Amino acid sequence: MENRTPCPVCKTPNVSHSGAGASTSEIHCPRCGRFLIQTLAETRLLNSPPPFPPSHLLSGLCRNTWDNLGEKLLVTVDMFQSWANLDKTAKILVPRDTDLPAKGDYLLKYIRRKSKSLADTVSFTPAELSVGFCANKKELLFCLSYLSSKGLVEEEPGNQKPKGAANAGLEYRLTPAGWLALDVPATATEPMAAVALSLENDTDTLWSQGFAAAAQKAGYKAVRIDSREHANKINDEMIVGVRHARILVADLSGQSPLAYFQAGLAAGLGKPVFWTCEERAAQDKKLHLEIRQHLVTTWSNDKLDDFALRLCHRIEAALGRP
Numbered sequence: 001m002e003n004r005t006p007c008p009v010c011k012t013p014n015v016s017h018s019g020a021g022a023s024t025s026e027i028h029c030p031r032c033g034r035f036l037i038q039t040l041a042e043t044r045l046l047n048s049p050p051p052f053p054p055s056h057l058l059s060g061l062c063r064n065t066w067d068n069l070g071e072k073l074l075v076t077v078d079m080f081q082s083w084a085n086l087d088k089t090a091k092i093l094v095p096r097d098t099d100l101p102a103k104g105d106y107l108l109k110y111i112r113r114k115s116k117s118l119a120d121t122v123s124f125t126p127a128e129l130s131v132g133f134c135a136n137k138k139e140l141l142f143c144l145s146y147l148s149s150k151g152l153v154e155e156e157p158g159n160q161k162p163k164g165a166a167n168a169g170l171e172y173r174l175t176p177a178g179w180l181a182l183d184v185p186a187t188a189t190e191p192m193a194a195v196a197l198s199l200e201n202d203t204d205t206l207w208s209q210g211f212a213a214a215a216q217k218a219g220y221k222a223v224r225i226d227s228r229e230h231a232n233k234i235n236d237e238m239i240v241g242v243r244h245a246r247i248l249v250a251d252l253s254g255q256s257p258l259a260y261f262q263a264g265l266a267a268g269l270g271k272p273v274f275w276t277c278e279e280r281a282a283q284d285k286k287l288h289l290e291i292r293q294h295l296v297t298t299w300s301n302d303k304l305d306d307f308a309l310r311l312c313h314r315i316e317a318a319l320g321r322p
Contacts, residue, residue, distance in 0.1 A: 007032055008045040009075070010059045010130070026072065030127040032059045033066035037075040050080040054097070060133030061086075061094055064106060067113070067131070068092060083204060087224070095133050096208040101221060103143050107132040108152060111174055112182050121156040124170040137170075144172055152178035191322045193220035193315075194245035196262040198254030209304040211249060211276075214311035219322045220246065225262065242266050246322065247315065252296070253278035274314060276307075 005017045007029040016028035023039045037045075044050060053061075058075070065073040069091060079086050086094060095102035110131045114122040124131075124140060134140040147153040156171045174182075193215040197207070207224075215222035225241035238258075242248060248266035250259045250273055263273045279298040297314055299307035 006046070008037060008042045009035075009055060009062060011055075012127075024074070029062075031063065031130050033063040033130075035062040035066065035073045035075060038077070041075050041077045041080070044077060044080070045075075052080060052082070053086055053094075054135065056129065056135040057094060057097075057133055059130040060106075061090055061092070063130040064092055064133075065090070067110070083207075093223075096204050096212065097135075098208040099212060100143065100146055101216075103132045103134065104147050104150075104152075107143055108147060108174070108178060108182065111153065111172060111178075115174060118179065119173060121171045121173045124172070141170070144170075147178075148172075150177075151175055152181055191220050191246035192244060193218075193222050193247050193249055194225045194241050194262070194266070195222050195249045195251070196225060196256070196259040197251045198256045198259065206299075206301065206304065210299055210307050211251075211311075213304075213308040214315070215249070217308060217312035218315040220315075222249075238262065239265065242271070243269065245271065247272045247274065247319070249274045249276060249311070251276045251278075253281050272318060274311065274318075276311065 003017050004014045006013050007015045007027060009027075010029065010031045012029055012031050015030070016026075018026050020026040020036055024036055025039065025042060026034065026036055028034050049055070058079070062073050062075070065071055071091065073089075076089070079089050093102055095106075110128070111122045114120070124144070126137070129136065129140055132140055132143050134143060144153065148155070152175060153172045154175050156173060195211050195215070197211065207222075212222040223241065223245070225238050225245075242262055242265050245266070248263060248271055250263040250266075252259055252275060263275075266273050275294050275296045277296050277298055279300040282296055282298045295314065297307065297311045
């Protein structure tokens with residue numbers, strides 16, 4: 001039986017709420033799309049919201065799973081524990097808060113889906129904040145401005161609404177370059193750097209300020225390839241990720257066998273491998289003897305900006321700019 005209640009994720013009032021099985025409900029929210037949620041998770045979100053994940057990221061995951069895959073995400077309490085658990089559940093990339101290219105890509109594809117012709121303009125309302133995993137209107141405008149600066153979208157000329165009007169300044173359309181960019185494989189326009197990082201070291205700050213920032217500075221898009229469970233076998237998606245990547249960054253802090261496997265696979269495919277390790281682990285000589293002959297870029301949580309710059313310089317020194 002359907003009733004109307006606030007959305008447990010974004011708190012939009014009066015959304016569709018119906019039973020979908022034992023201890024599970026289905027929500028139809030204009031911001032979060034259609035998703036499923038376990039009763040325990042719903043109670044937690046409404047009464048004692050967990051510090052993780054931020055509501056706008058969970059909303060974005062629900063919305064984009066429905067919009068892009070046509071599937072209803074099942075929200076469970078396990079997702080509230082860590083990035084590792086969230087990534088295991090997600091079937092799409094969940095951008096970290098500073099992953100501007102990924103958020104922009106979601107917005108670009110949304111405009112494409114909503115455009116019925118080449119010149120169509122698409123309006124953005126508060127309900128579309130989740131499309132770009134944005135926390136508020138200011139962040140949404142920032143992401144749209146990023147796309148505009150790259151020449152991929154533009155505001156509808158001569159169609160500005162009076163100041164203070166609903167949706168003022170939030171009407172955009174794809175440019176010719178934007179249409180062309182959507183027809184070109186991402187690997188052809190933005191080379192990928194696959195990163196093998198132990199789940200034990202998986203933190204938002206380490207990823208966004210360290211590995212992702214280093215790759216971006218060097219001209220690559222960083223993509224995690226080992227954040228899902230592998231069920232005692234090498235996951236096919238991980239192998240595909242290495243094959244599609246231009247380079248591999250292998251972090252050996254946790255001495256993960258998968259990191260060595262991925263590095264060996266990349267080397268066998270003729271792809272450059274860049275080694276990293278947490279500073280203390282490297283100083284304690286915990287790396288295998290065969291690795292010590294290679295240059296290893298060390299990192300520490302209190303010097304991530306320095307690490308990102310050094311790793312960027314290491315990549316550029318070896319390969320130049322892509």
